Amino acid sequence: MEFGDYQFGSITIDGETYHHDLIIEAGKVRKRQKKLSKKYREQYGHTPLSADEEIPWDCRRLVIGTGALGALPVHENVKREAQRRGVELVVVTTPEAIRLLKEDPEGSNAVLHLTC
Numbered sequence: 001m002e003f004g005d006y007q008f009g010s011i012t013i014d015g016e017t018y019h020h021d022l023i024i025e026a027g028k029v030r031k032r033q034k035k036l037s038k039k040y041r042e043q044y045g046h047t048p049l050s051a052d053e054e055i056p057w058d059c060r061r062l063v064i065g066t067g068a069l070g071a072l073p074v075h076e077n078v079k080r081e082a083q084r085r086g087v088e089l090v091v092v093t094t095p096e097a098i099r100l101l102k103e104d105p106e107g108s109n110a111v112l113h114l115t116c
Helices: 035-044 076-085 094-103
Strands: 003-007 010-013 016-018 022-025 028-031 061-065 088-092 108-112
Touching: 003 094, 010 022, 016 028, 061 094, 076 088, 088 094, 094 108
Parallel strands: 061 088, 061 108
Antiparallel strands: 003 010, 010 016, 022 028, 022 108
8 A cells, every 4th residue: 555645635545635534444445434423523522433433443453543633533432442352543643644554554454534
């Protein structure tokens, strides 16, 4: 997987530019479907990442990129589920998440928030 430019609101992966939050699972990229997490929006002031979504759990390490400024909240149920499944959970800004995925992609899946 080849990561290109990341700028607030967009990222290029394998030559394709995306303008929405992403799920990376086993080297494949898809759009994050955050509809199921919207019910927590008032609680966080932002739609968080919650375990209600289709999280790519089939990995040893799940890297969550929380945006350029780290503003994406991660619901406690994601942390509990990662622990229950024995998945290492790494929650960092999106630029840091990209750096980690470039350095050590083996066994890693990701959720990348592209804006705030």
